[in-house]
């Protein structure tokens with residue numbers, strides 16, 4: 318399962334989702350089943366590292382994000398990834414502006430995988446990185462529950 322997390326800038330929400338998901342998948346022993354990355358809808362932060370408050374929030378939980386720099390999503394990403402996951406409704410509209418229609422039904426909203434669907438607020442504006450952490454963690458756990466296969470299910 319190849320997953321691309323997408324937000325507006327690719328310096329707060331989607332990289333947090335990328336590195337939380339990588340950690341959860343590794344902890345569950347499922348790393349070989351997943352390929353995980355993140356990208357922006359905008360060009361605004363291209364080349365920039367993860368925003369320091371987001372990086373600190375990850376670090377508080379023992380998660381690194383070294384080397385990640387923002388990039389913009391491409392049409393090629395649509396073909397390559399199995400799931401393109403936006404953080405809020407506006408991301409979905411902006412993703413479709415890049416890809417054209419969602420021909421293969423790959424585009425989804427992060428919190429729609431949970432039992433409390435809602436937009437993940439933009440911490441660039443709210444400053445609330447704890448809320449981002451909580452939402453992203455719930456979303457990633459729900460994704461693993463849905464797409465992670467245990468060894469017995471594989472046999």
Ligand code: 4NP
Pocket residue numbers: 324325326327328329330331361362439440441
């Ligand atoms: P993100 O947050 O979409 O969660 O990465 C933002 C980062 C940068 C900007 C907006 C949102 N910006 O306006 O540059």
